[in-house]
Amino acid sequence: MTFPVVGMVGGGQLARMTHEAGIPLGVRFKLLSDTAQDSAAQVVQDVMIGDYRDLETLREFAKGCDVITFDHEHVPTEHLRALEAEGVVIRPGADALVRAQDKGVMRATLDGIAVPCPRHRIVSDPADVAAFAAEGSGFPVVLKTVRGGYDGKGVWIVRSAEEASEPFKAGVPVLAEEKVDFVRELAANVVRSPHGQAVAYPVVESIQVDGVCDTVIAPAPNLPAELSARAQQLALTIARELDVVGHLAVELFETGDGRILVNELAMRPHNSGHWTQDGAVTSQFANHLRAVLDLPLGDPRPRARWTVMTNVLGGDYPDMYFAYLHCMARDPGLKIHMYGKDVKPGRKVGHVNTYGDDLADVIERARHAADYLRGTITE
Amino acid sequence: MTFPVVGMVGGGQLARMTHEAGIPLGVRFKLLSDTAQDSAAQVVQDVMIGDYRDLETLREFAKGCDVITFDHEHVPTEHLRALEAEGVVIRPGADALVRAQDKGVMRATLDGIAVPCPRHRIVSDPADVAAFAAEGSGFPVVLKTVRGGYDGKGVWIVRSAEEASEPFKAGVPVLAEEKVDFVRELAANVVRSPHGQAVAYPVVESIQVDGVCDTVIAPAPNLPAELSARAQQLALTIARELDVVGHLAVELFETGDGRILVNELAMRPHNSGHWTQDGAVTSQFANHLRAVLDLPLGDPRPRARWTVMTNVLGGDYPDMYFAYLHCMARDPGLKIHMYGKDVKPGRKVGHVNTYGDDLADVIERARHAADYLRGTITE
Numbered sequence: 001m002t003f004p005v006v007g008m009v010g011g012g013q014l015a016r017m018t019h020e021a022g023i024p025l026g027v028r029f030k031l032l033s034d035t036a037q038d039s040a041a042q043v044v045q046d047v048m049i050g051d052y053r054d055l056e057t058l059r060e061f062a063k064g065c066d067v068i069t070f071d072h073e074h075v076p077t078e079h080l081r082a083l084e085a086e087g088v089v090i091r092p093g094a095d096a097l098v099r100a101q102d103k104g105v106m107r108a109t110l111d112g113i114a115v116p117c118p119r120h121r122i123v124s125d126p127a128d129v130a131a132f133a134a135e136g137s138g139f140p141v142v143l144k145t146v147r148g149g150y151d152g153k154g155v156w157i158v159r160s161a162e163e164a165s166e167p168f169k170a171g172v173p174v175l176a177e178e179k180v181d182f183v184r185e186l187a188a189n190v191v192r193s194p195h196g197q198a199v200a201y202p203v204v205e206s207i208q209v210d211g212v213c214d215t216v217i218a219p220a221p222n223l224p225a226e227l228s229a230r231a232q233q234l235a236l237t238i239a240r241e242l243d244v245v246g247h248l249a250v251e252l253f254e255t256g257d258g259r260i261l262v263n264e265l266a267m268r269p270h271n272s273g274h275w276t277q278d279g280a281v282t283s284q285f286a287n288h289l290r291a292v293l294d295l296p297l298g299d300p301r302p303r304a305r306w307t308v309m310t311n312v313l314g315g316d317y318p319d320m321y322f323a324y325l326h327c328m329a330r331d332p333g334l335k336i337h338m339y340g341k342d343v344k345p346g347r348k349v350g351h352v353n354t355y356g357d358d359l360a361d362v363i364e365r366a367r368h369a370a371d372y373l374r375g376t377i378t379e
Numbered sequence: 380m381t382f383p384v385v386g387m388v389g390g391g392q393l394a395r396m397t398h399e400a401g402i403p404l405g406v407r408f409k410l411l412s413d414t415a416q417d418s419a420a421q422v423v424q425d426v427m428i429g430d431y432r433d434l435e436t437l438r439e440f441a442k443g444c445d446v447i448t449f450d451h452e453h454v455p456t457e458h459l460r461a462l463e464a465e466g467v468v469i470r471p472g473a474d475a476l477v478r479a480q481d482k483g484v485m486r487a488t489l490d491g492i493a494v495p496c497p498r499h500r501i502v503s504d505p506a507d508v509a510a511f512a513a514e515g516s517g518f519p520v521v522l523k524t525v526r527g528g529y530d531g532k533g534v535w536i537v538r539s540a541e542e543a544s545e546p547f548k549a550g551v552p553v554l555a556e557e558k559v560d561f562v563r564e565l566a567a568n569v570v571r572s573p574h575g576q577a578v579a580y581p582v583v584e585s586i587q588v589d590g591v592c593d594t595v596i597a598p599a600p601n602l603p604a605e606l607s608a609r610a611q612q613l614a615l616t617i618a619r620e621l622d623v624v625g626h627l628a629v630e631l632f633e634t635g636d637g638r639i640l641v642n643e644l645a646m647r648p649h650n651s652g653h654w655t656q657d658g659a660v661t662s663q664f665a666n667h668l669r670a671v672l673d674l675p676l677g678d679p680r681p682r683a684r685w686t687v688m689t690n691v692l693g694g695d696y697p698d699m700y701f702a703y704l705h706c707m708a709r710d711p712g713l714k715i716h717m718y719g720k721d722v723k724p725g726r727k728v729g730h731v732n733t734y735g736d737d738l739a740d741v742i743e744r745a746r747h748a749a750d751y752l753r754g755t756i757t758e
Contacts (some may be wrong), residue, residue: 001700002700003700003717003719016402017402017403019402019422020399020402020403022394023396023398023399023422024399024656024715024716024717025715025717026703026715026717026718026719026729028421028719029422038672040425042407042424043402043408043421043423043424044422045420045421045422045424045426047424085505139682143444184463199711277403281711283714284710290707294708295704295707296704296708296711297711298707298712299711299712303682319381321381321382324405324674325674325675328669328674328675328677329675332578332660332661332675332676332677332678333661333677333678335403336403336404336405337403338382338403338404339405339406340382340405340407350405370467
């Protein structure tokens, strides 16, 4: 049967879980991975080891793929444009993807389509940061390198011009943003296909610890229907206006006065959508594949009243296997997703999904498992 | 992280779906496959191509595996015993597995533990078949070669001694069984681990067409609770008495007078358990892996009121992709599982799961998809 070949660049856990979702779909999956030990490279049949920063490597990889998609945002935009010029099908395309790769371009684009964002502008040096602060309500100010950041890396919260020198050392343009006094963080996940079909997952609450996603609750508790619809509409508008193909995660700040402001965009399966593997009819990974192949999208509706995802971070114990066994014994309904990674303190090595009718119980089960696997609790 | 390595012998769809289920579990999965084109070999990273009938090949494969398990029953029992004698961990073990490999041994064992079976005995020639018929209620009689049959192959229903010559031509012992006047077929699926933990899935109804599984309804409609419990208990007893490790499917005949008789046993994930992928908290594939690794078993309970599985058989059209696209567009909630196989008429190339509250609707959706994919309907 001539099913198409999807090539994914990047061997992380997102590629691992995309391959998993592609097996029942019958998708033929090729991977470009830095090493054979990467999370996805351990489980995919057709792996090319190579450097995604090298255009020749990308060209070689693209041969025999019907479509190329991504596990991360780090492929140089000029390479994407070169490949597109040569006729390679890239989804999302370079014009869309640059808006997730470069936070400066992202903000300019969102301003252009009147999407509410934190106050922001590109700043040139610490004195300019002070000027930016003075233009609004003062310090603290959030500084971000426009490229290369993730999971809290490449982001600084500064309280004075004196604290603002570090971000400029990388030689990458720096974006200043007001520090939003939000009540919580939300994420609106949508998927869009090339012919414009789109689906919206329920809006979730995302709880960050030290700049890293810790817990996701689906749907976001006590979210007024109007706000939920507004967040979904915002994500669908961004997907359409930016011509996104595939999964789009829109990270949002919810403010005390009922506004939602866009924090970040990701044009790939996203940590805030991992709950869909066990909590939705169609997972974000399956729908990302369906979208990049221009197949009809799957039902995004939830399967349970509440689904909670907690990230499993590495702790002090390099071998999690016995903790893992303990968690399975304690809770036979736990949905554990391991990434095959070596444990390093603070590194995302897996996640846990739980679901049920009682939110407090569902949260407790997921948190217990994540804490026990990390080693921060022993009972 | 030092997760164990599971080696699976056989590259069919059961291995493909077991690998899929092993990815979130963090299981390291090795495959022994006849060819690189086999269903599972297309999607597994670590594949050895070789002949499972060759002991040296099996020995080589077993190196670096913590446990060996199976996609089919066809590995010679003497090879399994040789490997066990050399210290290889095989689950289910040779002593258990021979009872699923050899229908004569299976019947003798079930007789020994007083499990109700159709009347049966080994027969030596067509005249002996006539004698067997005369001992009971006459013809028709079911004849089975004790080894090598599946999906209706190796099974004959004969109406006279004259019709009974074919089964003896293979030179394999032949088992005669009364043709049970059943009202329907059921299947009781259980999973058991080496330390004796066991879980039972809901008893399902299995509808066969031309000796091949066509539709599975979970749970079996209108099954009295007493009969359901009896079927589960029967399967748990067989699993314990035969020291089965992993998934055990017990195919049953339900008679009009409220008896259940064992038709067949399979000690591996089974077609009657495919519904668990989308309809149970833990799939048969995940629980098979957990069992062979002696990990605590996952919750076998259903996630929906009704789940229906229909097999997708190959039809006259070699390329299913456009039918597939059509089915996705018609029903965004369809869970399609493709095996990556070339389409041949009558070959199992995939299955479809549907679930919901309205049984008639859930059946119609699954049947429509299977029929459309096969090409027997065009709208």
